[in-house]
Amino acid sequence: MTIYRVEEMDGEAVVAAHLAAAKTPFEAAEKALGQKVTLRAGADRWVRVVDLTERPRPVRLRPTTFEFKAIGQRK
Numbered sequence: 001m002t003i004y005r006v007e008e009m010d011g012e013a014v015v016a017a018h019l020a021a022a023k024t025p026f027e028a029a030e031k032a033l034g035q036k037v038t039l040r041a042g043a044d045r046w047v048r049v050v051d052l053t054e055r056p057r058p059v060r061l062r063p064t065t066f067e068f069k070a071i072g073q074r075k
Contacts, residue, residue: 004028007048014048025049025066033070040067 001021008016018032029037051064
């Protein structure tokens with residue numbers, strides 16, 4: 001599993017931060033927030049997920065920062 005930092009964002013300001021271990025950034029965001037997420041699509045309140053794994057990675061591979069927005073209610 002990979003360790004991710006999940007940051008709740010309001011515009012460009014970090015409102016809260018969490019750590020989550022998950023297989024994918026999508027799962028990490030859902031685990032940290034306790035609710036479903038989808039792609040950001042320009043939302044003002046959003047979630048930034050950063051892969052904290054420190055391993056060299058070719059530039060052409062996936063990015064290390066991901067953007068989502070929460071949907072639905074917290075569990």
